Amino acid sequence: VDKLSDLSSMDIVFSIVGLILSAIPMALTALAVWMESGHPVVYRQERVGQRGRPFTLYKFRSMRVDAEAGVPVWASEGDDRVTRIGRFIRTTRLDELPQFWNVLRGDMSFVGPRPERPYFVEQLARDIPFYHERHTVKPGVTGWAQVKYRYGASIEDAVEKLRYDLYYVKHLSLFFDLTIAFDTVKVILFGKGAQ
Numbered sequence: 001v002d003k004l005s006d007l008s009s010m011d012i013v014f015s016i017v018g019l020i021l022s023a024i025p026m027a028l029t030a031l032a033v034w035m036e037s038g039h040p041v042v043y044r045q046e047r048v049g050q051r052g053r054p055f056t057l058y059k060f061r062s063m064r065v066d067a068e069a070g071v072p073v074w075a076s077e078g079d080d081r082v083t084r085i086g087r088f089i090r091t092t093r094l095d096e097l098p099q100f101w102n103v104l105r106g107d108m109s110f111v112g113p114r115p116e117r118p119y120f121v122e123q124l125a126r127d128i129p130f131y132h133e134r135h136t137v138k139p140g141v142t143g144w145a146q147v148k149y150r151y152g153a154s155i156e157d158a159v160e161k162l163r164y165d166l167y168y169v170k171h172l173s174l175f176f177d178l179t180i181a182f183d184t185v186k187v188i189l190f191g192k193g194a195q
């Protein structure tokens with residue numbers, strides 16, 4: 001299943017507008033991260049995209065520089081690796097702003113299943129039937145699972161989120177994307193929902 005042409009056009013418009021409108025918040029976020037814990041300010045991480053294609057995802061760093069030593073582990077609610085500024089930018093979703101660049105590059109869509117790391121995709125695909133079906137569309141900055149399900153960091157949570165992802169894939173439309181975008185704004189304003 002490919003993104004409909006109107007959804008792709010919306011992605012381009014949203015990413016350009018998003019980059020312009022978020023220029024000052026991104027500059028301030030970068031400064032805050034740098035002042036608290038130095039470089040790197042932007043965190044780069046390999047994720048799995050549409051049709052299983054790997055890509056580099058960009059986020060403002062919200063964890064300690066040494067947070068990823070050893071075997072990858074899921075971030076959890078109340079994770080002690082998260083910095084003080086990191087907690088704030090996660091709650092307000094400021095850490096996700098660099099992903100407008102991923103959308104403009106075509107790696108991601110504004111709305112879609114959240115991209116996961118290859119290490120976890122391999123594990124989840126082995127344990128959860130139909131997991132790879134979520135990769136038939138581009139991953140998103142936000143998604144149906146993110147606005148409807150709490151923060152998740154387990155196989156059980158991944159199974160539940162997959163239900164929402166597959167529902168999204170089946171009902172893909174411009175109206176559905178706009179609904180999710182609107183719900184995302186509400187989640188941010190009220191400071192709750194998935195991270």
